[in-house]
Amino acid sequence: MSRPSGVFKESYLADMGFIQKRFHLVGLLLLFAFLSTLPLYAGDFYTSLFMLIFTFSVAIMGLNLLTAAGLFSVSTAALMGVGAFTASFLSQPPLSLPFFIVIPLSGIATMAVASVFALPALRIKGYYMLFLTTATQFTIEWILNYITKNVPGSVVYIAPMSILGHEFGMIEKYYVFLAIATIMGYLIAHIGRTPLGKAIVMIGEKDYAAHIFGVSPLKYKAIAFAIYGLYAGVGGAMWGYQIGLATPEHFGFMLSWEMLGVGVIVGGVGSYVWGSCLGTVVMIAISQGITIMVSRLSVMMPWLGPTAFGLRAILYGVIIAGILIAEPHGLASLLRKVKRFFDLFPFSY
Amino acid sequence: MSGLPILEVKDVSLRFGGVVALRSVSLSVNKGEILAIVGPNGSGKTSLLNCICGFYKPQSGRIFFKGVDITRMPIHKRMEMGLGRTLQTPYVFPGTVYENIMVGYVVRNGGIFRNLTYGAVEEARRRAEELIDFVELEPYRDAIATELPMGLRKRVELARVLMWDPEVIMLDEPASGLSLDERRDMARFILELNEVWGKTIILIEHEMNMVKDLAHRIIVMDSGRKIAEGLFKEITRDARVLAAYLGE
Ligand SMILES: Nc1ncnc2c1ncn2[C@@H]1O[C@H](COP(=O)(O)OP(=O)(O)OP(=O)(O)O)[C@@H](O)[C@H]1O
Numbered sequence: 027m028s029r030p031s032g033v034f035k036e037s038y039l040a041d042m043g044f045i046q047k048r049f050h051l052v053g054l055l056l057l058f059a060f061l062s063t064l065p066l067y068a069g070d071f072y073t074s075l076f077m078l079i080f081t082f083s084v085a086i087m088g089l090n091l092l093t094a095a096g097l098f099s100v101s102t103a104a105l106m107g108v109g110a111f112t113a114s115f116l117s118q119p120p121l122s123l124p125f126f127i128v129i130p131l132s133g134i135a136t137m138a139v140a141s142v143f144a145l146p147a148l149r150i151k152g153y154y155m156l157f158l159t160t161a162t163q164f165t166i167e168w169i170l171n172y173i174t175k176n177v178p179g180s181v182v183y184i185a186p187m188s189i190l191g192h193e194f195g196m197i198e199k200y201y202v203f204l205a206i207a208t209i210m211g212y213l214i215a216h217i218g219r220t221p222l223g224k225a226i227v228m229i230g231e232k233d234y235a236a237h238i239f240g241v242s243p244l245k246y247k248a249i250a251f252a253i254y255g256l257y258a259g260v261g262g263a264m265w266g267y268q269i270g271l272a273t274p275e276h277f278g279f280m281l282s283w284e285m286l287g288v289g290v291i292v293g294g295v296g297s298y299v300w301g302s303c304l305g306t307v308v309m310i311a312i313s314q315g316i317t318i319m320v321s322r323l324s325v326m327m328p329w330l331g332p333t334a335f336g337l338r339a340i341l342y343g344v345i346i347a348g349i350l351i352a353e354p355h356g357l358a359s360l361l362r363k364v365k366r367f368f369d370l371f372p373f374s375y
Numbered sequence: 376m377s378g379l380p381i382l383e384v385k386d387v388s389l390r391f392g393g394v395v396a397l398r399s400v401s402l403s404v405n406k407g408e409i410l411a412i413v414g415p416n417g418s419g420k421t422s423l424l425n426c427i428c429g430f431y432k433p434q435s436g437r438i439f440f441k442g443v444d445i446t447r448m449p450i451h452k453r454m455e456m457g458l459g460r461t462l463q464t465p466y467v468f469p470g471t472v473y474e475n476i477m478v479g480y481v482v483r484n485g486g487i488f489r490n491l492t493y494g495a496v497e498e499a500r501r502r503a504e505e506l507i508d509f510v511e512l513e514p515y516r517d518a519i520a521t522e523l524p525m526g527l528r529k530r531v532e533l534a535r536v537l538m539w540d541p542e543v544i545m546l547d548e549p550a551s552g553l554s555l556d557e558r559r560d561m562a563r564f565i566l567e568l569n570e571v572w573g574k575t576i577i578l579i580e581h582e583m584n585m586v587k588d589l590a591h592r593i594i595v596m597d598s599g600r601k602i603a604e605g606l607f608k609e610i611t612r613d614a615r616v617l618a619a620y621l622g623e
């Protein structure tokens with residue numbers, strides 16, 4: 027085997043580790059140093075903003091993997107709704123389960139729901155999926171509305187996070203969220219490097235050709251859907267714990283589109299962890315930024331009235347198009363360029 | 376050299392609407408041999424492999440592999456049983472050469488949870504590295520497979536198929552589009568697979584020198600029919616073969 031000199035690994039597994047060079051480790055440590063001290067100096071607003079980023083990053087990781095399998099879905103928000111509603115059911119009396127059981131169970135329940143809705147999707151792919159998952163989105167929304175039809179505002183509540191009667195404050199919750207995002211990120215990165223992870227990517231191109239090499243498209247599409255459901259469900263439960271309540275309105279169609287268009291495509295399909303995180307940051311930054319801008323605009327120009335909200339979608343589209351023109355394979359490829367630069371540093375020729 | 380039949384095709388016919396791709400084709404492949412299938416363009420060679428691997432469903436006829444009727448079996452089950460094939464136009468997905476090869480591990484190790492263990496990752500890795508050495512792709516290990524030239528993609532496919540250690544390997548024009556040097560390399564791999572690894576090989580090839588050097592036995596096809604079968608020197612004397620190649 028020809029290898030760059032000075033790179034010595036005792037096992038294949040170490041060679042395949044996520045941390046190949048010292049500077050990868052340095053980068054990762056810096057990021058963790060930043061994230062783990064954030065609530066100590068940032069105010070409530072930024073702490074909760076980052077919790078939101080962790081939540082959506084998790085859901086988008088699963089969607090990113092599904093997209094890599096060639097399956098486009100615009101029902102992620104609805105599946106998060108399933109996760110949040112499950113968390114409500116499990117965390118409230120009579121069950122009153124603790125959060126560290128509620129969150130994984132919500133993921134598993136959502137995985138089951140996603141698998142049922144995946145059945146018709148297993149035989150189609152690409153943009154046909156958009157029509158099918160649109161139907162899924164609205165069907166689930168309808169079901170959630172039906173469940174809460176006698177509740178004013180269709181609201182369900184999620185019990186506060188607590189251990190042994192001690193109720194968590196914002197900062198404690200922040201660390202729980204950081205831990206969940208880290209675990210889920212590690213897991214999906216691991217899945218990505220296993221043969222199973224490669225099989226998922228292989229069916230994403232030409233599924234019939236993959237089949238000739240023994241990779242059953244049906245089987246690996248189903249697996250991709252299950253993983254997708256799990257991640258959406260965990261994300262939904264996190265959402266529930268952060269806000270304390272959930273209504274079907276939180277999990278609308280537009281959010282599903284934003285998660286696919288910005289969270290995954292702007293982030294970079296196939297980059298399950300870093301692409302999803304970058305995509306989520308952009309998604310949340312844009313939506314926060316635009317919300318503020320639009321509300322200012324409608325104060326300055328009251329005659330805009332409700333049309334100001336139309337601006338939101340337009341601005342969104344313009345920003346996304348701009349990013350994708352500059353970086354067609356998403357922001358993750360920008361990250362790869364930075365990584366490459368440092369890999370070769372100081373001999374960057 | 377050759378042993379008992381490992382693969383048998385019996386009276387297989389295949390039609391696409393009005394086009395008849397295979398007309399009642401029968402053949403048997405002996406364990407340990409290199410069987411070449413030759414014939415003019417459109418004579419049905421690829422269609423025959425597609426029927427054997429399960430990509431096409433023949434309208435009539437039966438196919439037996441290791442004594443089992445596989446005519447109705449899904450493709451991936453046939454691969455699990457020990458078949459493997461490469462494509463005339465190689466299929467690689469956007470990922471490194473290494474990833475494109477190690478994915479073949481799932482064929483015979485399909486257990487979902489088993490596949491997610493560190494042990495599976497390491498085993499797949501070890502096997503893929505051996506095969507990368509075998510097909511001499513070390514310098515391209517981390518190259519993006521979709522950016523490679525045809526000759527190297529064909530090696531990627533071959534290594535991928537070897538990941539699940541099939542007993543019968545079907546190669547659809549492994550040397551087409553290759554340079555002379557690359558063709559020699561490919562011929563060397565095929566010979567080693569057969570003689571050292573003991574693989575049974577079905578070889579579709581237009582390159583007659585390669586067929587002459589490698590094949591133990593040759594089948595000639597024309598317009599969906601098997602028109603001749605035998606040793607190289609036998610089929611080159613066959614009047615029907617000459618007619619098919621020189622035109623009626
Ligand atoms: N999917 C298909 N749909 C319709 N016709 C097909 C299909 N596949 C093959 N055929 C037809 O079947 C016949 C045999 O084709 P096949 O590809 O098996 O030939 P071949 O011997 O492999 O030729 P070549 O040397 O060009 O690869 C041709 O007439 C072809 O047009």
Ligand SMILES: [Mg+2]
Pocket residue numbers: 420421422463547
């Ligand atoms: Mg052909």
